[in-house]
Amino acid sequence: MKVESLERFDLLDEGSWNGLLARAAAPVPFLTWQWQEHWWRAFGAGRHPLRLLAVSDSSGQLTGLLPLYAESRDVFRIVGGVDVSDYLDLLAPAGSEEEVWAALLQHRSAEPAAWDLHCLRATSATMILLPTMAPVYGLAARVLREERCPVLPLPGSWDAYLAGLSGTNRHELRRKMHRLDRELPGTTVRSHATVEGLPDAMTAFLALHRKSRPGKARFMDERMEEFFQAVAGALMDRGWLRLWFLELEGEPLASCLTYEYAGSVGLYNSGFDPMRAALSPGIVLLCHVIRDAIDRGFRRFDFLRGEEPYKYGFGPTPEDLFNVVVTR
Secondary structure (H helix, E strand, O other): OEEEEEOOHHHOOHHHHHHHHHOOOOOOHHHOHHHHHHHHHHHHOOOOOEEEEEEEOOOOOEEEEEEEEEOOOOEEEEOOOOOOOOOOOOEOOOOOHHHHHHHHHHHHOOOOOEEEEEEEEOOOHHHHHHHHHHHHHOOEEEEEEEEEEEEEEOOOOHHHHHHHOOHHHHHHHHHHHHHHHHHOOOEEEEEEOOOOOHHHHHHHHHHHHHHHOHHHHHHOOHHHHHHHHHHHHHHHHOOOEEEEEEEEOOEEEEEEEEEEEOOEEEEEEEEEOHHHHHHOHHHHHHHHHHHHHHHOOOOEEEOOOOOOHHHHOOOOEEEEEEEEEEEO
16 A cells, blocks of 8 residues: 655545545545535635645555644644534545555654544544554554534434424424414425525525524634635535525525435534524424435434534434544
8 A cells, every 4th residue: 555645635636536435434525525625725725734645555546545734733633624524534445444544554653743533433444443553553542532413313204203203302393383384374495406596595594694693603704604605516516515494485584504415414504583583493494304304215314513402302313423633
């Protein structure tokens, strides 16, 4: 195995990158070439040195990729950051992770800087392999649980989903949907899934996002908005992103941004009109989004990082995320 350190995204083409990701055990949109390149353009370029560690076999075929950037002289992190990317990891075909990590750790052993790897799933091969492999190369791997993602397995029908909820959660969801229909008759749900008209749709989404809470307004600064606009267009162009609205006579009451990738729907971000908060428009919209995911055959709905109480009203199970730090 050969490890090459690349300093620009254009040295790896999109097809090779995403083709490698498609063969991974758990492909996610946060590791696509589109997401990573746009993140780098918004938050990394001109601020941090880039190091794309590309692993190739004897024939020169790309067999692994660890996209890193230097957060400081002493620490490298996976491209994608922690604030906006929910799952990160090594890109390698399922079953070949040990071979790829062996090449990377051998390459890594001479470096003084730490590798700080965030947002790793508990089931990731990286989590399983690094603690035992690192000492072989004179390295140490420290493992810390950093967050949880509530995840909802989806059954074959909406009725089956409701039947699987606790009595309290089922009652609450139905009550909120009926109340909004009663007090705001004529509300409609629409989704936007094409790049045509996306700027206007994103403007409406971002306005609701900022209005929801003061913390969201601070988060969505000018640079973050530019990133959201750019990456939304790139992912929607590939059919990986959908924007949802709950509306009354054209006025948006709630909105959410979801990804659709590798058989999973993920709730990436959301917003609602706080003047309508008593009617739970965001919860009602999520009911429609989950029902749509079931109807279109998805089998996993991921609420992504964070354990906000409203998520557990939908009956998900928490899955741990870990941080692994590799040092000499």
